[in-house]
Amino acid sequence: MTHSAEPTGARQVLGRFGPMIYGPTVLFALGEGAVIPLIPVVASQLGADVATAALVASALVVGQLCGNIPAGWAVARVGERLTMAIAGAISFVGVVALAFAPVLGVFAASVFLIGFCAAAFGLARHSFMTTRVPLVFRARALSLLGGTFRLGMFVGPFVAAALLAIFGDEHATIWFFGGCLVACVLLVLLGPDPEKQVAALDEPLAREDTGEAVSGSIPTYERAGVFRTMWRFRRVLGRLGVAAATLSGVRSARQVVLPLWGLSIGLDAQTIALVVGISGAIDFALFYASGQVMDRFGRLWAALPAMLLMGAGFVALAFTHDLDSAAMWFAMFAAVLGVGNGLSSGILLTLGADVAPRSDPAPFLGSWRTLTDAGGAVAPLLVSGIAAVSSLALATGVVGAIGLLGAGLFAVYVPRFVPHRPR
Numbered sequence: 001m002t003h004s005a006e007p008t009g010a011r012q013v014l015g016r017f018g019p020m021i022y023g024p025t026v027l028f029a030l031g032e033g034a035v036i037p038l039i040p041v042v043a044s045q046l047g048a049d050v051a052t053a054a055l056v057a058s059a060l061v062v063g064q065l066c067g068n069i070p071a072g073w074a075v076a077r078v079g080e081r082l083t084m085a086i087a088g089a090i091s092f093v094g095v096v097a098l099a100f101a102p103v104l105g106v107f108a109a110s111v112f113l114i115g116f117c118a119a120a121f122g123l124a125r126h127s128f129m130t131t132r133v134p135l136v137f138r139a140r141a142l143s144l145l146g147g148t149f150r151l152g153m154f155v156g157p158f159v160a161a162a163l164l165a166i167f168g169d170e171h172a173t174i175w176f177f178g179g180c181l182v183a184c185v186l187l188v189l190l191g192p193d194p195e196k197q198v199a200a201l202d203e204p205l206a207r208e209d210t211g212e213a214v215s216g217s218i219p220t221y222e223r224a225g226v227f228r229t230m231w232r233f234r235r236v237l238g239r240l241g242v243a244a245a246t247l248s249g250v251r252s253a254r255q256v257v258l259p260l261w262g263l264s265i266g267l268d269a270q271t272i273a274l275v276v277g278i279s280g281a282i283d284f285a286l287f288y289a290s291g292q293v294m295d296r297f298g299r300l301w302a303a304l305p306a307m308l309l310m311g312a313g314f315v316a317l318a319f320t321h322d323l324d325s326a327a328m329w330f331a332m333f334a335a336v337l338g339v340g341n342g343l344s345s346g347i348l349l350t351l352g353a354d355v356a357p358r359s360d361p362a363p364f365l366g367s368w369r370t371l372t373d374a375g376g377a378v379a380p381l382l383v384s385g386i387a388a389v390s391s392l393a394l395a396t397g398v399v400g401a402i403g404l405l406g407a408g409l410f411a412v413y414v415p416r417f418v419p420h421r422p423r
């Protein structure tokens with residue numbers, strides 16, 4: 001009986017190298033989370049109207065979408081540590097351009113550049129976890145990685161509010177992001193390299209034993225290239241990847257629908273912020289539960305309830321717009337969506353790691369993350385388009401239908417492609 005050996009070793013790795021494994025993600029997400037709410041504000045100061053300011057804000061998502069495949073190429077060839085350092089340095093250039101942008105075009109390009117580099121941070125650490133964390137502990141480790149990103153995005157706006165109260169200038173928040181990037185790059189370059197440290201441990205921590213020698217970095221043999229990898233794994237990307245894209249889309253739509261719904265039923269900004277904040281707090285509080293469920297019972301036991309909760313929550317919310325108790329239903333279903341989103345933490349990271357090739361995961365993960373980010377980018381546009389030609393209630397119902405469709409896809413394809421069973 002050796003069931004406890006791998007989890008114990010994995011916990012030692014996460015405990016010993018936790019600051020190096022999760023620290024860069026926390027720092028980057030904290031700075032990014034502080035800046036994101038103020039991007040439309042600064043854009044409007046540079047002459048953008050409401051629609052243009054929204055377009056500038058979306059450049060962050062577009063940049064991340066475009067950066068996934070190049071990030072996969074970079075991680076596969078120079079390693080995750082150097083990729084993160086280069087991405088941090090380029091992001092700092094983008095932050096300086098944000099602070100001194102003379103025109104809206106330069107500001108938008110800077111936002112795009114930061115999103116492009118954010119893809120490298122996410123993919124580099126995802127690739128490391130895929131290669132080095134054992135299967136029996138993988139979901140919890142990746143849920144914790146997703147939780148560190150959520151922590152930064154949750155705390156960042158409060159930091160921005162404090163900086164605005166102290167300095168009264170949006171640029172203070174931009175420079176705070178710059179400081180986070182400097183600390184991040186220094187941590188990556190000067191701290192111990194988790195890849196080499198984990199490889200040096202005289203324990204079976206890295207991954208399932210394949211009989212191959214374990215080097216101090218992500219393996220570099222039998223490189224297939226990004227586009228060849230996409231073609232080779234087109235079956236799983238076209239099936240399980242599409243299911244993952246629906247989850248990403250429903251998550252992204254939640255961030256758009258909830259504020260618009262509160263506005264549509266006549267709530268004031270403070271009440272909307274309170275409801276959305278409570279939903280976000282529930283989401284953040286549950287991030288580790290998803291990993292526990294996936295490791296103990298299987299991936300489907302987290303993916304399916306999360307998608308059913310969010311899909312049914314959106315569908316039910318769509319029928320409450322004109323009710324007398326619309327505000328109460330809004331608060332209740334916002335909480336339901338927060339629970340569903342919290343239970344889905346780490347699912348996309350874990351499923352991507354499960355189906356990625358163990359010898360060279362980075363090119364595949366670049367394709368996987370591009371597909372899931374595309375779902376997240378399209379969903380807000382879908383909501384906006386349907387609401388413009390029909391109603392917000394119909395748009396909300398469509399998002400719920402997508403969530404229920406995604407639940408069906410997960411039910412079919414997770415057992416087919418990720419047939420893992422609990423220990």
